[in-house]
Amino acid sequence: MNCEELLQRTSFIELSARERARALLDAGSMRELIGPFERMVSPWLARQGVVTQADDGVVVAKGRIDREPAVVLAIEGAYQGGSMGEVGGAKIAGALELAAEDNRRGIPTRAVIVFETGGVRLQEANLGLAAIAEIHAAIVDLRRYQAVVGITAGTVGCFGGMSIAAGLCSHMIVTQEARLGLNGPAVIEQEAGIAEYDSRDRPFIWSFTGGEQRYRSKLADAYVDDDAHAIRETIRAALRAGAPARHRSDRHEDFLACLAAVDPTQQARPDAVRALYKEGL
Amino acid sequence: MEKISLEFPAAAPARGRAAVGVVGSGDLEVLLEPNTAGSTTVSITTSVNGMARVWEAVLARVLGASPLPATKIEINDFGATPGVVRMRVEQAFEELNATGGK
Numbered sequence: 001m002n003c004e005e006l007l008q009r010t011s012f013i014e015l016s017a018r019e020r021a022r023a024l025l026d027a028g029s030m031r032e033l034i035g036p037f038e039r040m041v042s043p044w045l046a047r048q049g050v051v052t053q054a055d056d057g058v059v060v061a062k063g064r065i066d067r068e069p070a071v072v073l074a075i076e077g078a079y080q081g082g083s084m085g086e087v088g089g090a091k092i093a094g095a096l097e098l099a100a101e102d103n104r105r106g107i108p109t110r111a112v113i114v115f116e117t118g119g120v121r122l123q124e125a126n127l128g129l130a131a132i133a134e135i136h137a138a139i140v141d142l143r144r145y146q147a148v149v150g151i152t153a154g155t156v157g158c159f160g161g162m163s164i165a166a167g168l169c170s171h172m173i174v175t176q177e178a179r180l181g182l183n184g185p186a187v188i189e190q191e192a193g194i195a196e197y198d199s200r201d202r203p204f205i206w207s208f209t210g211g212e213q214r215y216r217s218k219l220a221d222a223y224v225d226d227d228a229h230a231i232r233e234t235i236r237a238a239l240r241a242g243a244p245a246r247h248r249s250d251r252h253e254d255f256l257a258c259l260a261a262v263d264p265t266q267q268a269r270p271d272a273v274r275a276l277y278k279e280g281l
Numbered sequence: 282m283e284k285i286s287l288e289f290p291a292a293a294p295a296r297g298r299a300a301v302g303v304v305g306s307g308d309l310e311v312l313l314e315p316n317t318a319g320s321t322t323v324s325i326t327t328s329v330n331g332m333a334r335v336w337e338a339v340l341a342r343v344l345g346a347s348p349l350p351a352t353k354i355e356i357n358d359f360g361a362t363p364g365v366v367r368m369r370v371e372q373a374f375e376e377l378n379a380t381g382g383k
Contacts, residue, residue, distance in 0.1 A: 016303055036300040036312055049282045051328050051357050053304040054312055078305030 001225050009227040012153050013177055017059045017076035020114050020153075023228045024072050024235060025063035033060040034091055042085045044124050053079045058088035060095045066236055069102070069109040071095050077116030077156035084162060085121040089131020096138035096148075103145035110239050111142055113169065115152040118184060119160015132161035139168045140249075147171060147243045149235050153226065154178040154211070167219075168249050171238035173231065174211030174220040181209040207270040217277040219248075254281055283330045287337055291321040295350035299376040302369045309358040309366060311373040316351040327358035339363045343370050350377065 001009070015023060022030050034040050036054035045052050057079035061072045073092045075082045084092075092113070102109035120128035139148050150169035152158040154177030158166050163182050166172050174180060183191075185199035198204060207213060215223035222238065224230050258280035266272070295315045302310045316322060321344055325336055354370070361369070 036310075037298060037314065046282070046326075051282060051304055051326050051359055053310055053357055054300065054355070076303055076305075078303045078308065080304075 001227070005227075009225070010229065011226050012228040012231050013155060013175070013226050015228065016078075017057070017074035017114065017116070018061075021059050021061035021072040021074040024112055024114075024232055025061060025065060025070065026067060029063035031062045033062055033095070035059075040087055040091075042087050042121075042124065044085065044127070045080075048123050050080075050123060056085060056087040056091070057082060058091045060091050065110065065112070065239060068239075069107055070112065070239075071099050071109060072112045072114065074114035075116045075162075080121060082115075082117035082156050083121030084117060084119065084128045084132055084135075085124040086127040086131055088121075089128055089135060093131060093134035093138050096135065096142050100138065100142040100145065103142070108146060110146045111148050112235055112239075113139075113148070113150045113165070115150055115158035115162055115166055116154075116156045117158055117160070117162045118156060119162050129161065132165065135162075135165050136168055139165060143168070143170050143243050143247065147239055147241065149173065149238045151231065151235065152178040152180055152211070153231065157181070157209070159184045168247070170243045170247060171222065171241070172220045172248075173222040173224060173234055173238070174214055175224055175226050175231075176211050177226060178211035178214075179206065179209040180211065180214045180219065185209070208268075208273070213270055213274070216274045218281045219277070251281070283327055283333070285323075285325040285327065285333050285336055287323040287325070287340060289321045289323070289340065289344040290348070291316070291319060291344070291351035292348040293318050293350060295352045295377055297377060299373045301373045301376055304357045304359045307360055307362065307365065309356055309361040309369055311369045312355040313373045313377055314353045314355075316353045318351050321349065321352050321354060323354040323356065325356040325358060327356075327360075329358070329360050335363060336366075339366050340370070343367055349374060352377075 041052040057076040059074040099109040099111045147170040149171045150166045151173040153175045157179030185205045188197045189199040214220045222234050224234050298314045300312045304310050
């Protein structure tokens with residue numbers, strides 16, 4: 001992206017979850033479900049002295065994409081790190097389940113998930129984990145009928161149980177600013193030590209879990225600029241292409257074979273990771 | 282965490298509603314809904330304790346300057362500075378005007 005393009009484009013990253021949902025749906029088609037005025041807030045955070053947000057950080061937006069019925073589920077990364085609690089998790093899982101139900105009744109509803117999340121909300125513990133498991137099951141159900149498209153644009157990225165949800169998507173889209181990984185950098189540093197993994201070394205972190213690395217390692221299907229128009233077009237193309245014959249998660253044996261080939265005596269390097277997956281997948 | 286309730290004089294009831302902002306670091310969420318004519322009520326939940334007088338002063342500047350539509354305002358704050366508070370509240374009223382509160 002040159003200077004002129006940078007000035008002309010609309011950044012997707014800078015949009016709020018609600019604005020992102022609106023940007024992805026056909027103009028004028030968005031209708032929000034369980035919006036902020038329903039005040040379905042987390043019942044657990046206030047008891048722990050944490051201020052709640054009226055939509056629990058999840059936007060459920062019905063509308064159309066390419067004139068076909070669609071639902072966009074956008075997580076607000078700025079609220080509690082986009083963490084998944086009982087309410088926000090249930091909003092996503094419920095919407096995906098209803099989309100699958102639509103398809104069984106002949107309505108071709110598609111789903112797009114905008115991941116901006118550190119994973120489970122620690123204050124809600126098992127309820128958040130249970131909600132994430134329901135999201136996993138609902139994605140697997142829905143993708144039998146329609147492609148389920150995920151995107152993580154940054155700057156939070158997508159971690160924890162929700163990175164598994166990203167792995168279950170039919171198509172996963174990333175930007176350079178995004179990160180995708182099971183464990184977040186701070187957690188790895190805490191467990192493995194700062195000599196192994198320095199969570200404040202940003203170039204190092206992005207070289208392993210950044211969007212470009214994940215795309216080149218075949219853990220994401222598309223790599224796009226932070227441009228709302230380009231992202232919208234990439235999502236439309238992914239939805240048009242439909243679900244792949246074999247989902248990434250159906251190829252777990254191929255991935256495991258790649259991991260079996262890792263030599264743990266050698267310090268892992270980003271280019272070695274790329275080469276490993278390139279050969280094995 | 283602290284809850285603060287305030288009331289200000291207002292004009293006719295607002296038409297429609299608006300939601301802006303996010304409960305993120307240094308930011309706040311503002312929800313506007315119509316209230317009965319003549320009065321605007323504000324209920325604030327903030328992560329920062331002991332700032333009730335500052336809230337009253339900031340909101341008096343925005344809501345007391347000229348008669349605004351009567352609204353029920355809910356504010357969920359995560360440590361926003363007075364400047365950010367003022368901009369978010371004004372943004373919410375602007376949105377109300379721009380969309381008719383749709």
